[in-house]
Amino acid sequence: MLIRYGRERKRIVDIQVSDYIDVEKRVLELGCKAPTGLTILPRNFDTASSLDELVHEGTTPTIRSLLRQAGIQEIRLEEEGDKIPHAAKESWEWVGPIIYISQWMLTNAALPVTINMISNYLYDITKGHHHDAEVTFEYVVETIEKTKRGEKREYKRITIKGSSEELKVFDANTLKQLTENSEKKSKE
Amino acid sequence: MDRGKNLAQEIAAFRNKFNETVIECQKFCYITRAKELQVQARDRLIPLKAEAGQIKEKTIAGMYEDAANAMLSYEEMTEALINELSMWIALKDDEPAAAWDFLVDAQMSAITAMQAHSVADHLEGYSMHLSALEKHMFPNHGFCSIGAIVRKSECSVCGQEYGECDHLKGRPYMGRICAEHVKEFELEEVSIVFNPGIKHCRITSIIDDEGITRDTLTWKVIANTSYPQGEA
Numbered sequence: 001m002l003i004r005y006g007r008e009r010k011r012i013v014d015i016q017v018s019d020y021i022d023v024e025k026r027v028l029e030l031g032c033k034a035p036t037g038l039t040i041l042p043r044n045f046d047t048a049s050s051l052d053e054l055v056h057e058g059t060t061p062t063i064r065s066l067l068r069q070a071g072i073q074e075i076r077l078e079e080e081g082d083k084i085p086h087a088a089k090e091s092w093e094w095v096g097p098i099i100y101i102s103q104w105m106l107t108n109a110a111l112p113v114t115i116n117m118i119s120n121y122l123y124d125i126t127k128g129h130h131h132d133a134e135v136t137f138e139y140v141v142e143t144i145e146k147t148k149r150g151e152k153r154e155y156k157r158i159t160i161k162g163s164s165e166e167l168k169v170f171d172a173n174t175l176k177q178l179t180e181n182s183e184k185k186s187k188e
Numbered sequence: 189m190d191r192g193k194n195l196a197q198e199i200a201a202f203r204n205k206f207n208e209t210v211i212e213c214q215k216f217c218y219i220t221r222a223k224e225l226q227v228q229a230r231d232r233l234i235p236l237k238a239e240a241g242q243i244k245e246k247t248i249a250g251m252y253e254d255a256a257n258a259m260l261s262y263e264e265m266t267e268a269l270i271n272e273l274s275m276w277i278a279l280k281d282d283e284p285a286a287a288w289d290f291l292v293d294a295q296m297s298a299i300t301a302m303q304a305h306s307v308a309d310h311l312e313g314y315s316m317h318l319s320a321l322e323k324h325m326f327p328n329h330g331f332c333s334i335g336a337i338v339r340k341s342e343c344s345v346c347g348q349e350y351g352e353c354d355h356l357k358g359r360p361y362m363g364r365i366c367a368e369h370v371k372e373f374e375l376e377e378v379s380i381v382f383n384p385g386i387k388h389c390r391i392t393s394i395i396d397d398e399g400i401t402r403d404t405l406t407w408k409v410i411a412n413t414s415y416p417q418g419e420a
Contacts, residue, residue: 055337061351061368069354088370090333090385125358128299128315132383 013162013170017182020140020155021046023100030054032077037105038114039075040064041098041140042084056086057097063118070117072110092129094122094164096137098157103142106179112172122164136161141179156182195246199255202243206262209236210269217272223280230273237266244363256363257305264301265308268294272318279325284405285392288326292387294318304360329404330391331384340372 023041027034030051035041040063042054054077067074078084089095096118105111118137126133138159145152156179160170213229215221244259271294278287298315301308342348344367345355355366380391393410395401401411 058338061341062357064351065354065356085337085339087376088334088336088338088373090389091381092383092385121356125303127302127309128295128311129319132319134383 013160013166015161015170015178016159017178018157018159019186020157022153023140023142023155024153027077033075033079035075035077035100035102037073037075037102037108038067038110039077039100041077041100043087043098045098054084056084057095058087058089059095060086060097062121063097063099066117066121067114070113072114092132093134093136094126096135098138098140100140101142101175103144106141106176111175115170115172115175119164119168119170123168126164133164134161135164135167137167139175141175143179143183145183154183154186191250192252195243195250195252195255198243198246199259202239202262206236206240206266209233210265213269213273217269217276219276219279221276223277226273226277226280230270230277233266233270233273237263237270240266248363251362253362254305257360258307260360260363260365261301261305261308264297264304265311268297268301268311268314268318271297275321284326285403288390288405289388291318291322291326295322295387300365303358303365327404328382330380330382331387332389332391333379333381333384333386334375335377335379336370336373336375338370338373340370342369342371344369 023035026045030048032051032054040056040060042048043057044053044055048054064074099114101111122135126135136159138157141156141158143154143156145154158175158178160167209232213233216226216229240259240263244256244263247255247259271290275287275290275294278284278290295315295318298308298311298318302311302315341350343350343353343355345361345364346353350357350368355361357366357368359366391404393401393403399412400409402408403410
């Protein structure tokens with residue numbers, strides 16, 4: 001057996017929450033299908049000037065396979081038969097796609113399954129370089145607030161950075177809490 | 189039935205031989221060890237790797253997926269050690285560029301071994317040891333990395349469009365690690381990075397402020413393009 005060496009030093013997970021563009025409005029501008037439930041957003045969804053410019057993150061095909069294998073339905077922005085290309089970048093850093101979560105999906109049982117599945121996959125594929133592999137993934141969460149005039153929709157972008165080992169502690173409850181805290185702050 | 193039993197016995201015998209040989213050969217993974225003994229250790233490992241490959245082929249033929257992945261892992265662990273020994277030998281031969289390539293190959297093999305099967309789960313520490321060698325023995329040079337837009341890519345396991353089949357990049361399937369083979373792409377950018385995906389794509393020479401081209405590993409002058417004083 002090869003010699004065992006010391007354990008790596010611990011790092012801290014970096015989580016950032018910010019406001020995201022109006023997804024519903026953006027979908028109309030681009031002329032693509034509306035995301036409902038769980039949808040993978042292209043990396044330039046907020047800045048692309050047309051549908052042809054959209055590019056998925058390089059890890060999108062892998063995440064799609066994972067979702068399909070777990071029986072989780074993904075609603076695609078593109079029409080059937082159309083394809084949005086994906087990026088390829090040679091780097092140790094694993095950058096996940098932006099995963100859109102609708103409000104009803106936030107309380108759906110499929111969400112913890114999705115997050116755990118991604119964490120487990122990342123842990124497996126970063127074996128041998130857990131100490132230097134950085135992992136980034138993003139969620140865009142829809143929040144709906146009932147007002148006197150009807151419904152007010154807001155979108156929060158949650159970016160998580162860290163090693164695949166540290167990200168194992170990030171779960172669906174953390175995502176819900178971060179979204180709720182961000183909503184409260186917005187109201188204050 | 190007997191075939192499976194015989195194969196299991198062959199794998200168990202190989203595992204014992206592997207453990208004994210690796211313990212013996214790893215003793216020579218230090219710079220102070222004699223070069224001729226390092227060469228002997230490397231030469232002992234080469235047939236061991238070939239034997240792992242042969243048993244792997246038998247497990248694939250018998251459709252024993254877990255055993256095939258375990259044999260891939262043994263094959264890659266042996267390869268990692270062959271490459272580490274080759275790195276020490278190349279350094280003694282004053283061939284730092286070759287030593288760098290062997291180190292990177294050792295790192296890649298250790299990672300593949302861990303991805304292939306849990307028999308290599310203990311290698312995280314070994315992988316950190318290789319990272320430490322990289323940091324302490326080689327200068328911190330830059331690397332080139334490309335960014336591209338992929339229009340078409342295929343799964344290395346089944347040949348279908350990657351993402352539309354059930355295989356996942358970095359996971360083992362019947363003695364092979366799944367990879368995405370890019371078939372059609374548009375180059376987006378070439379950038380200089382310090383944490384690249386492929387460490388073989390390194391910057392091999394630089395031109396200093398005086399116009400002298402130097403090898404990034406040895407710092408030896410490759411070409412002198414500086415102007416004599418008063419010209420320029």
